[in-house]
Amino acid sequence: MGVDAMAAGAALTERHGELQGRPEQFELLGRTWSLLPGVFAPVHTASTELFSTWLPYPVGGAFLEIGSGAGVTAVSAALAGCAHVTAVDIATAAVANTQANARRHGVADRVRVLRSDLFDALDGDQRYDVIYWNSNVIDAPEEFEYLDELQWAFFDRGYAAHSRFLSQGPKLLAPGGRMFLGFNTLGNKERLRVMADGLGLELATYRRRPGAVGAISVELSLLEILPAC
Numbered sequence: 001m002g003v004d005a006m007a008a009g010a011a012l013t014e015r016h017g018e019l020q021g022r023p024e025q026f027e028l029l030g031r032t033w034s035l036l037p038g039v040f041a042p043v044h045t046a047s048t049e050l051f052s053t054w055l056p057y058p059v060g061g062a063f064l065e066i067g068s069g070a071g072v073t074a075v076s077a078a079l080a081g082c083a084h085v086t087a088v089d090i091a092t093a094a095v096a097n098t099q100a101n102a103r104r105h106g107v108a109d110r111v112r113v114l115r116s117d118l119f120d121a122l123d124g125d126q127r128y129d130v131i132y133w134n135s136n137v138i139d140a141p142e143e144f145e146y147l148d149e150l151q152w153a154f155f156d157r158g159y160a161a162h163s164r165f166l167s168q169g170p171k172l173l174a175p176g177g178r179m180f181l182g183f184n185t186l187g188n189k190e191r192l193r194v195m196a197d198g199l200g201l202e203l204a205t206y207r208r209r210p211g212a213v214g215a216i217s218v219e220l221s222l223l224e225i226l227p228a229c
């Protein structure tokens with residue numbers, strides 16, 4: 001029997017929002033990170049660590065992370081040698097968390113953190129060598145109502161944000177730039193594929209691995225978004 005993605009999303013929202021037993025800091029990728037309340041918690045998922053390890057960071061170049069959450073990937077990009085990192089999130093607590101971890105790891109000078117709905121707050125003239133989003137993969141119905149900011153980490157109503165990510169992201173790539181989406185099997189891959197097809201794009205699996213988000217077994221995949229051949 002398939003997993004009910006909406007029920008899984010509700011369980012994940014509860015788990016990531018739970019304050020009891022939630023650490024104020026955690027260890028990942030050999031570093032210690034601050035964790036603020038109300039932010040997607042990398043301690044409850046394999047995705048942050050895997051995608052942060054798999055991504056080909058553009059050393060000396062510009063990296064854009066959509067939905068930076070606690071900031072692990074954006075800060076790792078700066079520490080890996082990206083000259084300019086832009087990290088955006090729609091959730092205010094996530095913006096504060098990414099800023100805190102950029103300061104904690106001494107890279108606040110090259111990690112710009114903005115509150116933004118996808119690309120909205122960005123200067124449209126800026127170009128990026130890599131654009132990445134570990135997305136809110138659950139395809140929520142049109143009538144879904146967001147009741148708190150943490151639900152943005154799991155649910156995308158009508159897949160509107162995925163549609164905009166695919167249509168707007170490629171326009172912000174520098175020549176030779178690359179675009180990645182962190183995805184898992186709670187997401188609606190078929191709907192994503194139809195959207196990509198309609199835009200003349202292809203979803204290529206860059207890396208994938210069985211894993212878990214919370215207590216739910218999933219396959220985690222880092223998809224590269226490419227022009228269709």
Ligand SMILES: C[S@@+](CC[C@H](N)C(=O)[O-])C[C@H]1O[C@@H](n2cnc3c(N)ncnc32)[C@H](O)[C@@H]1O
Binds near residue numbers: 040161
């Ligand atoms: C699955 S979490 C990943 C967080 C972090 N990148 C990580 O891997 O630990 C998805 C993140 O995307 C953010 N997000 C969702 N919709 C967004 C949007 N339209 N614009 C910007 N950020 C968004 C959420 O607030 C959340 O922090």
